[in-house]
Structures are given as structure tokens and as C-alpha cells.
Amino acid sequence: MALDERMEAALNDQVTCELDASLAYLQMAAHLDGDDRPGMAHWMYEQSHEEAGHAKQFIEFVLARGGRVEIGRIQTPVSKFDDPVHVFEEALRHEQHVTGRIRDIYRLATSIDDLESLPFLHGFLAEQVEEEAAVGGICERLRRVQGDEVGLALIDHELGSRGGE
Ligand SMILES: [Fe+2]
Numbered sequence: 001m002a003l004d005e006r007m008e009a010a011l012n013d014q015v016t017c018e019l020d021a022s023l024a025y026l027q028m029a030a031h032l033d034g035d036d037r038p039g040m041a042h043w044m045y046e047q048s049h050e051e052a053g054h055a056k057q058f059i060e061f062v063l064a065r066g067g068r069v070e071i072g073r074i075q076t077p078v079s080k081f082d083d084p085v086h087v088f089e090e091a092l093r094h095e096q097h098v099t100g101r102i103r104d105i106y107r108l109a110t111s112i113d114d115l116e117s118l119p120f121l122h123g124f125l126a127e128q129v130e131e132e133a134a135v136g137g138i139c140e141r142l143r144r145v146q147g148d149e150v151g152l153a154l155i156d157h158e159l160g161s162r163g164g165e
């Protein structure tokens, strides 16, 4: 089935949204790196890379469906943070926003009977559950150490071992 123009627009918006997240995370990574938190920075660089990969997946899907790709305007990322908790809370807010958008696209696909888009979107709904759990878990642990340097160093060390996708 040819790609409905409303779906094409929604998928293109999602490409922009994923790139927006990628840039926001790159800025967070740079902030953490400059703040001497190499493990957290590594985790965030990986996260930025992963979001760019999501954008590519949406691009490939639009093209596979015979649609046209048009990337929109990317927001200037937030660059000032109080502490690592603040950084990861901002990342969680981003993920929750993305989840809401993917749910909206899923609803749109259902409402216009675009069954071909559902399996693709399913993957992203599942991905968002994982992302929110991962980022939310880090927020919780960071809150628990309450700024204690030993606790922060432990979390930093652990996040530094994150593998690439
Ligand atoms: Fe994503």
C-alpha cells in the first residue's frame, strides 16, 4: 500500500525528532565529558549515536514505502545542567516525549488502516520501554547517592562499560 501523506509527514517528523534527541544527547555527553565524568559521557555518546541510528531507520522505512524524506528544523539543545542527576532527568524527559510521539504515530497508522507500518512501529514501542527503564534506572541511582563522590564514581565507572549497538 502506498504511503499515506499523513503518515509520511508523521514519519518525517519522527526523523527530525530522533535527530533532535541525538543532538541533545551529544550536548549532554560533551557536558559530562567536560565535567570529568568519562563513563557517563561515554554512555551518552553511545546514546546519541543510537538516536542517529533510529533516525536512519525511519528514513529507510519512508523510502522503502515510496515516500519522500524531508528533515525538519532541529532545536538548539539544552546545554546548562546543575549536576549529573539533572542531565539524566532531562534525558528521561526526552525519552518520555519520544514515547508519546511513537504512540501517536501508531494510533495514526491504526486509524488509517496502514497495517504495513505497525510491525515497524512495534519495534520502537518496545525500544521505548527499554530506554525509559534504562534512563529512569540511572536517574534513580544518581538520586540515591545524593551527590556523594564515591557513589558517583561507581556509577560513572559502570556506565563507562556500556557496549555499542
Ligand atoms: Fe530513539
Ligand SMILES: [Fe+2]
Binding pocket: 021, 051, 095, 098, 131
Ligand atoms: Fe531513545
